[in-house]
Structures are given as structure tokens and as C-alpha cells.
Amino acid sequence: MSAPVSETATAALQEPDQPPAQRGGKTPWWANQRIGLLVLVVLLATLFGVLRPAFFNQQLVVFPLLRDIAMFTVVGLAQLCVLSIGHMNLAVGRMAAFSMMITGISYDLWHFSLYAGLLVGLIAGAAIGALAGWVIARTGVNSFVVTLALDFLLLGLIPLVYTGLTDNAAFVTKPDGMREMRNYSLADICIGNVCGSPAVPQLALFAVIAMVVVGWIYSRTKLGRELLMTGTSVKAAELSGIPTARRVITAHAMSGCLAALAGFMLAVSTGSIKATIGEEFMLPSFLGPILGGTLLAGGFISVWGTLLGTALTSVIRKGLDLLGVGLESLNIYLGLILLVALSTDRIRTVLSERQEVRQR
Amino acid sequence: MTLFVAERVDKLFPGVRALDGVTLALEAGSVHALLGENGAGKSTLIKVITGLYRPDGGKLLLDGSEVAFGSPHESAAAGIGVVHQERNLIPGFTVGENILLQKLPTSRGLVDRAAIRSEASRWLAELDLDIDPDQPVTELSVAQAQLVEIAKALSVESRVLLLDEPTASITPNEADRLFRVVDKLKNDGRAVLFVSHKLEEVFQICDTVTVLRDGSSVLESGALADLTRDQVVDLMVGRVHEALSLPPRTVDRSVDPLLELSGVSTATGHADIDLAVRPGEIVGLYGLVGAGRSELAKALLGLDRITAGEVRIRGRAVRIKNVRDALRNHKIGYVTENRKEEGVFLEQSVSRNIAVTIWDRLSKLLGYVPAKAESALVARYVEQLGIRIASPAQLAGTLSGGNQQKVSLAKWLAAQTEILIIDEPTVGIDVRTKDAFHTLIWDLAANGLAILLITSDLPEMITLADRVVVMRDHRVQGEVANDHDYDRMSQQVIRLIHAERAVA
Numbered sequence: 001m002s003a004p005v006s007e008t009a010t011a012a013l014q015e016p017d018q019p020p021a022q023r024g025g026k027t028p029w030w031a032n033q034r035i036g037l038l039v040l041v042v043l044l045a046t047l048f049g050v051l052r053p054a055f056f057n058q059q060l061v062v063f064p065l066l067r068d069i070a071m072f073t074v075v076g077l078a079q080l081c082v083l084s085i086g087h088m089n090l091a092v093g094r095m096a097a098f099s100m101m102i103t104g105i106s107y108d109l110w111h112f113s114l115y116a117g118l119l120v121g122l123i124a125g126a127a128i129g130a131l132a133g134w135v136i137a138r139t140g141v142n143s144f145v146v147t148l149a150l151d152f153l154l155l156g157l158i159p160l161v162y163t164g165l166t167d168n169a170a171f172v173t174k175p176d177g178m179r180e181m182r183n184y185s186l187a188d189i190c191i192g193n194v195c196g197s198p199a200v201p202q203l204a205l206f207a208v209i210a211m212v213v214v215g216w217i218y219s220r221t222k223l224g225r226e227l228l229m230t231g232t233s234v235k236a237a238e239l240s241g242i243p244t245a246r247r248v249i250t251a252h253a254m255s256g257c258l259a260a261l262a263g264f265m266l267a268v269s270t271g272s273i274k275a276t277i278g279e280e281f282m283l284p285s286f287l288g289p290i291l292g293g294t295l296l297a298g299g300f301i302s303v304w305g306t307l308l309g310t311a312l313t314s315v316i317r318k319g320l321d322l323l324g325v326g327l328e329s330l331n332i333y334l335g336l337i338l339l340v341a342l343s344t345d346r347i348r349t350v351l352s353e354r355q356e357v358r359q360r
Numbered sequence: 361m362t363l364f365v366a367e368r369v370d371k372l373f374p375g376v377r378a379l380d381g382v383t384l385a386l387e388a389g390s391v392h393a394l395l396g397e398n399g400a401g402k403s404t405l406i407k408v409i410t411g412l413y414r415p416d417g418g419k420l421l422l423d424g425s426e427v428a429f430g431s432p433h434e435s436a437a438a439g440i441g442v443v444h445q446e447r448n449l450i451p452g453f454t455v456g457e458n459i460l461l462q463k464l465p466t467s468r469g470l471v472d473r474a475a476i477r478s479e480a481s482r483w484l485a486e487l488d489l490d491i492d493p494d495q496p497v498t499e500l501s502v503a504q505a506q507l508v509e510i511a512k513a514l515s516v517e518s519r520v521l522l523l524d525e526p527t528a529s530i531t532p533n534e535a536d537r538l539f540r541v542v543d544k545l546k547n548d549g550r551a552v553l554f555v556s557h558k559l560e561e562v563f564q565i566c567d568t569v570t571v572l573r574d575g576s577s578v579l580e581s582g583a584l585a586d587l588t589r590d591q592v593v594d595l596m597v598g599r600v601h602e603a604l605s606l607p608p609r610t611v612d613r614s615v616d617p618l619l620e621l622s623g624v625s626t627a628t629g630h631a632d633i634d635l636a637v638r639p640g641e642i643v644g645l646y647g648l649v650g651a652g653r654s655e656l657a658k659a660l661l662g663l664d665r666i667t668a669g670e671v672r673i674r675g676r677a678v679r680i681k682n683v684r685d686a687l688r689n690h691k692i693g694y695v696t697e698n699r700k701e702e703g704v705f706l707e708q709s710v711s712r713n714i715a716v717t718i719w720d721r722l723s724k725l726l727g728y729v730p731a732k733a734e735s736a737l738v739a740r741y742v743e744q745l746g747i748r749i750a751s752p753a754q755l756a757g758t759l760s761g762g763n764q765q766k767v768s769l770a771k772w773l774a775a776q777t778e779i780l781i782i783d784e785p786t787v788g789i790d791v792r793t794k795d796a797f798h799t800l801i802w803d804l805a806a807n808g809l810a811i812l813l814i815t816s817d818l819p820e821m822i823t824l825a826d827r828v829v830v831m832r833d834h835r836v837q838g839e840v841a842n843d844h845d846y847d848r849m850s851q852q853v854i855r856l857i858h859a860e861r862a863v864a
Contacts, residue, residue: 221727222719229716232705239694239702240716240771241684299707 033293037308040341041315048319055322058199063185066200069307069314070207071265075281076288076306077214078258083289084218085231085251086298087143091132091151092285093278095256096263098154099125101161103264104171104273114175121260128154129256133249143252162275170274181268203265207307210261214254215303227251231298287313291341312341361388363423363551364409364440364520370417371404378404380576381418386520386551391542393562393584394555396572397596397790402555403445405572406522410442411435422520436462441518443509445525445555445788449497456480456493459512483511487541501650503534510541521545522553527561528788531648531816539565557790559589571595597792604795604823609806611641611826616675618810619692619779624669626659628652630834633669637779637810642801644825644842645814646853652834653814654697657781661686661694673779687717690779693772697784697814699761703768706757710749711738713756713767717775741770745800762793769800780804783814798823822849830856 048055055061075092082089089095103121106112112120128150136146162169181203186196218224230237230247238244262281267273290296291312292305316337320330364386371379379401386392396402407413409420411429419426422438429435432442449458456476457464465475480493489507497505506526513521523542527535542565545552554566562569563584571579571592579595617636624633630652637643645653658664660671662680670677673690686692696702704713715722715734722737723729738752745766749759756767765785772780782801786794801824805811815821821828822844830837830853838856842849 220729220731222723222729223727225712225716225719225729229705229708229712232707233701235702236705237716239683239696241682241687241720241775242716243682243684299705 034302034305034308036344037292037305037312037341041308041311044312044315044319048315048322052319052322055319058197061318061322062199063201065314065318067203067265067269068318069311070201070204071262071269072284072288072310072314073207073307074210074258074262074265075285076292076310077210077303078255078262079285080214080289080294080301080303080306081227081251081254081258082143083231083294083296084224084227084298084301085248086234086296087136087248087251088147089129089132089252089255089259089285090144090147090282091154092147092255092259093281094151094154094158095125095128095259096266096278096281097158097275098128099256099260100263100267100273100277101158101275103260103267104173105165107175107273108165108171108173111173112175114177114181117175118261118264121264122257125260125263126253126257129259130249130253132256133252136252137245137248159275170272174271178268179271182271203268206261206265210258211303211307214258217254218301218303223247223250228299228301231295231300233299284310284313287338291338313338362386363388365421366405366409366418367421368418369405369408369415369420371401371408371413372416378575379408379415380574382572382575382577383418383580384553384570384577385581386553387568388519388551389546389549390568391546391552391554391566392581393566393569394553394572395559395562395569395592395596397792400572400596400790401575402572403524404575406442406444406524406553406555409435409522410440433462436516436518439516439518440520440522441513441516442522443506443513443524443526445528447505447509449500449505449508449512451496451498453497454493455484455491455495455497455500455508458497458508459483459493459515461512462516479515480511483515484508486514487511487544501534503530503537506530506534507538507541510538514545518550520551520553522555524555525557525788526554527556527558532818533648535561557788557794559592559791562592563589573598593791596790604798606799606802606823607806609640609802611638613638615639617672618674619812620672620675621660622670622672624656624659624671625667626656626834627665627667628655628659628834630656630659633836635812635829635836637812639778639808639810640805641827642805642811642813642825644821644828645812645831646816646818646821646828646857647831647837648816648857651831653831654783655834656831657694657783657812657814660781661692687775687777688720691775691777692779692781693717693775693777695769695772695780695782695785697787699764699768699787704756704764706755708756709753710742710747710756710759710767711735711752714738714741714770714774717771721775737774741774745770745773746796762789762797765789765793765797773804777809779810779812781812781814784816785813786815786817786820794820818850818853819846821853822846828853832857 078092079089099121102124103117106117106120132147132150136143159169184202185198186200186202187198188202189196218228226242226247227250229242230244234244263277266277288306288310291309293302294300294305313334316334317330320333325333362385366382366384368381368383369379370381382401382405384405394402394405404413408415410432411434412432420428427438429438459480460476465472465479477493484491484493487507487510489511491504491508497508500508526538542552542554554562556562566584568581569579569584569587569592570577570581573596615638617638619637621633621635625631633656647653655664659666660680662682662685671680672678678690680686680690683694700706715738718737719729722733735752742749742752747763747766747770756764759767785801786797789797798820801811801813813825822842825842828840828842830840837859840849840852840856
């Protein structure tokens with residue numbers, strides 16, 4: 001029984017003399033938030049490069065900068081997954097720490113290989129995330145509260161396990177390949193005679209994979225669409241036949257899994273698996289997605305935006321650092337620049353709307 | 361005496377001239393109707409008058425002197441009270457606090473509860489309302505909330521009162537109470553602007569009328585006594601509007617019902633509900649607001665618990681767990697009455713709004729949804745329902761109410777449902793789109809769908825339903841076979857509502 005609508009109904013349903021209400025059918029390119037961010041990142045990088053040519057030093061600056069950007073992009077994606085349903089994950093850093101603890105145990109006690117340990121960590125992250133999601137879906141308590149509580153719980157639990165299992169609050173066993181993973185760049189990957197750039201760390205590949213997978217899920221699959229619909233309106237989603245409780249659990253599980261990946265990237269780049277992993281994750285996890293246009297309220301995400309938003313903050317941080325701005329005042333400048341970035345974005349939107357009115 | 365004039369007002373939005381030289385004059389001691397189809401500019405005009413929007417041309421005159429309001433606060437201070445289409449009571453507060461929200465009485469910086477109580481009581485008494493000012497607003501019925509909003513609008517000592525579709529979600533009886541209040545306001549010498557889609561009401565309580573079409577006034581302050589209903593409709597529609605005539609449609613009574621309820625009781629208070637809908641049949645569910653009709657629909661979908669009795673679908677007893685179960689396993693769809701919150705995803709594209717029910721069916725390995733198949737299906741239903749959009753990527757929130765409702769219906773057609781529960785399909789929808797909807801629902805039944813139609817719009821019920829089941833207090837009062845004769849049917853239905861229930 002497909003489309004049981006007759007010709008007469010179709011004819012009757014035409015409303016010939018009513019223009020469709022539309023808003024912002026075509027916005028000019030400069031009003032696009034992502035392009036604005038890209039321009040800003042390039043401008044700032046150029047500025048820092050002119051002021052301090054050392055900014056473009058491949059080994060000492062660009063390589064670690066890209067490694068940071070890659071890691072914080074994954075952190076941002078972890079937050080993005082829960083933002084997509086209008087939730088928050090305040091335990092994003094602690095979930096990373098928890099997963100890495102499990103990974104550390106797998107290396108130390110069970111003598112797992114590098115990638116097997118990563119896999120165990122990812123599963124642990126997904127599990128702890130799913131637990132958070134399950135509690136939220138079951139109790140209906142706000143995600144803010146639940147993940148905050150979980151954060152405290154893990155904050156107590158993790159050091160306890162570390163003191164029980166290790167001497168110096170860090171797992172000492174380093175599986176084969178970990179050191180190489182930290183130091184290798186694309187220059188170490190060659191196809192025939194063509195090798196990659198020595199400025200791009202191999203670790204960044206993890207971020208690329210995460211971006212591709214998350215981007216694919218949200219743009220091409222049923223799951224991603226259902227997450228976004230749940231984020232837009234839980235009520236309408238439930239009444240349209242979307243299993244919203246299950247989607248809440250999925251989103252948090254994805255978040256936990258990505259947090260674990262970020263934790264792994266941090267562990268590899270610092271060379272140690274310790275209890276404090278992920279402590280600095282929480283604020284950047286929001287900055288990247290929000291700067292990139294992902295809505296706090298849910299229903300809209302941008303993977304590219306998350307990368308660009310993360311790149312912006314990392315470039316500013318690194319640039320100011322090179323300019324000799326002390327750690328104390330660095331945060332002041334960072335805050336100011338971010339405020340300007342967000343306001344210019346708003347101004348762009350308003351300008352493009354005005355221009356549209358004038359064109360009619 | 362003319363209290364308020366909006367003179368040649370223009371308002372521009374991106375891409376739309378929402379108001380084009382509209383003039384509106386409100387007289388003291390008179391009720392003025394503002395009519396027009398959806399999107400004609402009625403709500404925009406009200407927002408300009410109250411200072412929510414700034415006019416791009418023209419001027420506003422209060423008592424003959426020009427005024428410019430920068431915010432609703434300023435217009436309220438000048439004596440213009442407004443009851444918006446959307447409910448604006450704040451849930452956590454009491455009736456009294458809501459009424460006096462704009463100027464809460466304080467003593468030494470603290471809220472003065474005693475003063476609130478006495479002040480609010482005064483305004484409630486002014487409207488002859490028997491509502492306790494200390495009651496939380498969440499306990500009010502829809503109609504009571506409406507009346508409290510009027511008290512709130514009056515509390516700013518307003519002489520001009522704007523009512524934007526106050527009767528959209530209340531029943532005729534409750535509306536009568538509202539009209540008595542409007543009458544009283546008029547006799548007190550206030551100027552009232554009344555916006556409604558229900559012409560019966562307009563002719564009942566209004567003195568003069570302004571008709572808007574596509575943002576301009578096609579009739580300014582005409583005396584309603586000199587106009588007929590048809591003339592007004594023609595002015596609104598812009599061409600001669602013919603009464604809807606639907607082709608004959610017969611229901612095969614020998615076929616077993618698709619949906620059957622026997623002795624159903626629910627956790628929300630329904631008792632002993634019997635109901636049956638056959639394929640090709642439209643069964644109307646009529647009753648006052650609060651009779652439990654939408655709640656019954658939600659219990660059917662598994663959103664509330666069914667405590668006793670049996671629900672049979674295609675002859676088999678079933679227990680539906682949720683909407684997903686209803687859709688997947690029983691092919692039941694539910695077009696909600698609450699379009700903006702439950703029916704459409706306002707911040708998502710039209711395409712996603714329609715496709716939301718079919719991703720299950722379309723998805724391939726790993727949940728991949730082929731974009732081509734999706735957009736083809738969407739395009740089909742956009743065309744068949746005549747949904748007016750610039751592109752499928754347009755946000756549903758930017759559509760007119762009628763088009764949003766079409767989107768809300770389209771997703772269930774796309775899901776190939778066989779049983780449709782349609783709840784208040786045409787609330788706040790203009791005459792022409794309403795006719796189109798009626799034709800559509802009629803055709804759906806003609807094509808074999810079983811339709812349970814819940815509506816408080818009696819003319820709509822009598823136009824569409826094959827049988828009308830009347831409910832009161834969560835019980836079935838009785839049933840009337842529809843002969844489509846409005847006078848006879850409306851009498852029978854109303855009589856049934858108020859009939860004493862036979863003691864079992």
C-alpha cells in the first residue's frame with residue numbers, strides 16, 4: 001500500500017500562490033564558519049611564522065604541534081558524539097585514564113602486543129561510556145550530573161588500582177613498537193621512492209581514521225541520522241520510532257571509545273601510561289567542536305569544524321608559547337582570541353543575513 | 361473612539377515582505393477580528409504592535425500620538441496586553457505569580473506573597489474566574505491556562521488586548537466561557553483584537569474585521585454585519601472558495617476490523633473502552649478536552665500502560681511496547697496533535713523529517729543509507745502531498761504550519777502504515793490547507809487505510825468520519841453513525857456528551 005493518494009488530492013494540495021517560506025537558501029562563502037576558521041588558522045600561523053621563523057621548524061615545532069592537534073581532535077570527537085544527542089561527557093578525560101589503565105594492565109600483566117592492548121583499551125572505553133549512557137537512559141538524570149559523578153568515581157578508583165599494581169603510579173612495560181610510533185613521521189612510510197613529509201607524525205593517522213569513521217557514521221548511516229534526530233528532539237524521535245534509549249547508550253559508548261583512543265595517543269606521545277592521563281582533556285574537548293559549529297543543544301555536528309577548532313586553539317597556544325608569553329598570561333590571550341573568533345563568527349552570520357535582505 | 365492604529369506598516373524578512381502597508385484600527389468597546397490564511401502576516405503584525413519586531417515602514421498611533429515600542433515590556437507599559445498563540449505561562453510558578461509576572465509586587469526587595477494573592481484574585485474576579493491564585497499553573501486545564509493568560513494580559517492595566525488564536529486548542533464549551541469574558545472586556549470599553557481560524561466564532565463575537573492576504577490588508581475594518589461567511593472566506597483565499605465536496609466512499613462492514621479494542625483500561629484512567637476500526641474506515645473520536653482521547657492513543661502505542669482488556673490487530677491480540685514496535689510489527693502510525701514538539705524536528709531538514717521512519721528499511725551493510733534511494737522516496741511524498749519547499753534540505757522549522765503538518769503526515773505514509781491515528785490534524789491551519797487535508801485523509805481511507813481521527817473540530821469530524829465515537833471522562837459515552845448532516849449530527853453528538861452514563 002504505497003502512497004495511497006489520488007490525483008484529486010494531489011491537485012487539491014497545491015498552493016500555487018503562496019511562496020515557500022525559506023531562510024538562508026544560499027549563504028555567501030565567507031559566512032561559512034568552517035572557512036572562517038580555516039582562514040583564521042592560516043593567518044595566525046603565518047603571523048607567528050613571520051614573528052618567529054622557528055614556528056615553521058619541522059622537527060621541533062610542527063611535528064609536536066600536529067601530534068597535539070591530532071590528539072585533541074580525537075578528544076573533541078569524543079565530546080562531539082555526546083553533543084550530537086544534546087548530552088555532555090564531563091568524564092571524557094577520566095574515561096581515557098580508565099581505558100589506558102586497562103591497556104597498561106594488559107601490557108604489564110598479560111604481555112599483550114601494542115595493538116592488542118589498544119584494542120582492549122578501546123573496548124574498555126566503550127564499556128565505561130556505555131555504562132554512563134545506560135545510567136542516563138535508565139534514570140533520566142541529566143548527562144552532566146551522571147558523567148560528573150562518574151568522573152569522581154574514576155578519580156578515586158584509578159589511583160587506587162595504580163598504587164596496587166605499580167611502584168611509581170605508572171605502568172613500566174612498553175610493548176614493542178611504542179617508541180617508534182611516537183617518533184615516526186610520514187617520512188618513514190614510503191611507497192616506492194615517494195615518502196611522506198617528516199613534519200607529519202604517524203600518530204596523526206589515528207585522528208584521520210577517527211575523523212573518517214565518525215564523519216561516515218554521521219553523514220551516511222542510519223545510526224548517525226538517528227543520533228542527530230534524537231539530539232534535535234527526544235520526544236519527536238521517540239514518537240517517530242527511534243529507539244532513543246539505545247541511541248543514548250550508543251552515543252556515550254562512542255564517546256568513551258574515542259576518549260580511549262585519545263588516551264592512547266597521549267600515552268604513546270608521552271611514553272608512559274599513568275594515572276594522570278586525560279586530566280587536561282575536558283575543556284579542549286568542548287572547545288574544538290563548539291568553535292567548529294557543533295551545537296551544544298544537539299542535532300548538528302561538524303567533524304571538519306572540530307579539526308579546525310582544535311587546530312586554532314593549538315596554533316594559538318604554540319605560537320604564544322614561542323613568542324615567550326608566560327604560562328600565566330597565555331591563558332588570558334587564548335581566552336581573548338577565542339572570544340574574538342566566536343564574535344566574528346556571529347558578526348559574519350548577521351552580515352550575510354542583511355546582505356540577503358538587500359538582494360531581494 | 362479609536363484607541364490604537366497601525367498605519368501602513370511594512371515588515372521585511374530575509375526574502376519575504378511579511379507586511380506590506382497594513383493598516384489596522386482598533387476602537388474602544390469593540391472586538392475586531394484579524395483574519396487571513398497561514399503566512400498572511402497575522403502573527404507578524406501582532407509582533408510589530410507589541411514591539412517584538414521593529415516595523416520597516418509606517419507608524420503606530422496610541423490615543424492619536426505616535427509610539428515606537430522597543431520591546432514587549434514597553435508596549436505592555438503603554439497598556440497593550442497580548443495573549444500569544446504559544447503558551448507563555450511559566451511551569452514552576454503559581455497562577456498568581458504568572459499573572460503578575462511583569463510587575464511582581466515586592467516589599468523591601470522581596471516578593472510579597474500576600475500582595476500577589478490579593479492582586480491576582482482581583483484580576484481573576486474581573487474575569488469571573490474561579491481559580492485559586494496559589495495553584496501551580498501545571499495543574500490547570502488548557503482552557504483555564506488560556507483564561508489565566510488573559511488575566512495576565514489585563515494585569516498591566518491594558519486598554520488594548522490582542523488575542524492570537526485563543527481558541528485553537530479548546531473545545532466549544534470552553535470557548536463559550538472565553539467569549540463571555542471577551543464580551544465583558546468589550547463592555548468595559550477595551551479594544552480587543554481577535555485572531556482566529558474559526559469563522560463561526562468570529563461572526564459570533566466580533567464587530568469589525570480586517571483581512572490580510574500575503575502580507576497586505578485586502579479588507580480594512582469592514583463591518584461583519586454586512587458580510588457573509590463566504591465573502592470573508594473568498595477575501596482570505598483570494599478566489600471563490602467552494603465548499604469541499606468529497607467523492608462517495610463506502611466501508612465494507614463485513615470485513616474484520618484492523619484495530620479492535622475490547623474492555624481496555626489504562627494507567628491514565630481509561631476504563632472499559634470498546635472500539636473497532638475497519639480498513640477503509642474513518643472512525644472519529646470526539647470529546648471535550650481532557651476526555652482522554654490523545655491519552656488513549658498514546659496507551660495504544662505503548663507509551664502508557666494498558667491495565668486490562670485486549671487490543672487486537674488484524675484479529676490477533678497484541679501488546680505494543682513502543683512506537684517502534686507499533687510501526688515495525690503492526691504498521692501503525694501516529695500523527696501527533698503536538699506538531700512542533702512531537703511531530704516534526706524543527707531544526708532538521710524536510711528530507712530527514714520524512715525519511716526518519718524509513719531508514720530501517722533502506723539501510724544496507726553497517727547501517728549505510730543510500731542517499732539516492734532516500735531522496736527519491738522523499739521527493740515522491742513531497743510531490744504527492746504538495747509540500748511547498750525550496751529544497752529538501754530546507755529546515756522544517758521554516759515551513760508554514762500547514763506544510764509542517766504535511767511533513768508530519770508524510771513520514772507515516774512513507775513508512776507504509778496501514779493503521780493511522782491522526783490527532784487534531786488541522787489545529788491552526790487555514791481554510792484552504794484544511795480542505796486539502798480533509799481530501800487527503802478521505803483518500804487515504806478510500807485506499808484502504810484504517811483511520812482513527814481525533815479532533816475537537818466538530819465540522820471536521822462530521823465532514824470526515826464514518827462513525828463518531830464520543831468520549832467523556834476517559835470512557836466511551838456512545839457512538840453515532842455519521843450522515844454528514846451538520847445540524848442533526850452536531851446535536852446528537854453534543855447530546856451524547858452530556859448524557860447521563862447508563863449505570864452498568
